[in-house]
Amino acid sequence: PNVKLVTSDNEEFVVDFRIAKMSVTVSRLMEAMNMSETDDASLLSNSIPLPNVTKAVMARVIEWCEKHKNDEPKEEKENDKRGRTTHVVSDWDKEFLKNDEFGRLCQLMGAANYLEIKGLFNDISQTIANMIHGKKSDEIAEMFNIHCDLTEAEKKEIRKKTAWCED
């Protein structure tokens, strides 16, 4: 059975029921609309509106879900040399996410968050964390074009508080 998903730019995606169920948000909506796997009529007559996801992002989400539709539910973590807890991102996922510009990666993360697709969300959050890891404050700001609204005095104050000392 197939499920129709409609994006914010009115693009309709017809996806396998199993893929639709990978999103907790879509699952809940289907339940609310009494759509079930065994009731073809309910699946045909309804479509799931996804106003927070654009066509381009949805296509990437579906591509990821297609690849992972047979995965066992698991969350692999490991500790790196410095004791950092990291999610294990498979080689396929690394390659998949490498193709996206950073802006698109953020959109994809927003979509994974909204659609509640944990595996995709974890892959992206780990990818962004890897970009930040080991960089200094100004390097992070420069890499992500973040405008710093802190004064030097405020920065000093923050560092002082973090150092937990009087002076």
Added chain:
Amino acid sequence: MELNIKIYDQNRAILEHEDHISGLPSLCLIEVLKNLTRLDIHNIMTVNKRMHALACDRSLQDVKWKNCFLSIAQTTRGYGFALDVDIVKDYPWGEDPRYIYEIYEDEEGKLVEKWKIIEKCDKDQLPKNIVPHNFNIPNKFFEAIKDILRYHNVENVRIQQCPSNAQFFFQLNDAFSGQRIDRFQCNCMISHLPVSRDTRTWFLKLIKTVKTLDLIYTPQDLVNEQFLCDIAEIGVENFYGDFYGRPPYVRLQYK
């Protein structure tokens, strides 16, 4: 059927600004920060105001500086502790940082708290041969331990010349909540009364993750036969103690 779907403008924000990351919801960014080290989070704090607020989120308190050594001891006037951080290259405040805290009562009976951070210190500078005093450890002392351990993970703890009673161990348990202590050492504990069952119970809770336990120079009545069975059960791999409390010391070690 009408659906109530919350629409937020994250897509628009991402399209309108080059700063893509700031367009993400706070919860997403916090999840990213959970995959970083404490040093990374420290660096994030001074990126901008929003990042600072996110980096201070309570859910990130499990990301701590590693390999810390905490010494708690009686001082000349009150009680204090010193926290050594042993990851020189990762720490942004110079070499071998040591946090020092002390609490005592001044001449007018007012509580005084002092804390500082020093670098390049002599590791073994805890006060020695202190004349015992009757200053009761106030709650603020344990609050200060809690405060420093929010961002530090202690693997190694040494307690010296502190009261060996249930209240002290109970409050330490609370202060050490969430810590995984690997090595625990108690020296010259002060005990005016026989060690009670409660004292032993709270002490055992305190060392539940400990692999190496050093109780040489600890009041002998803390260690009885039942205590030895209990520490074997909780998985202590190395135990050092002076049986019967008099020389020559019998050092027990089992694996």
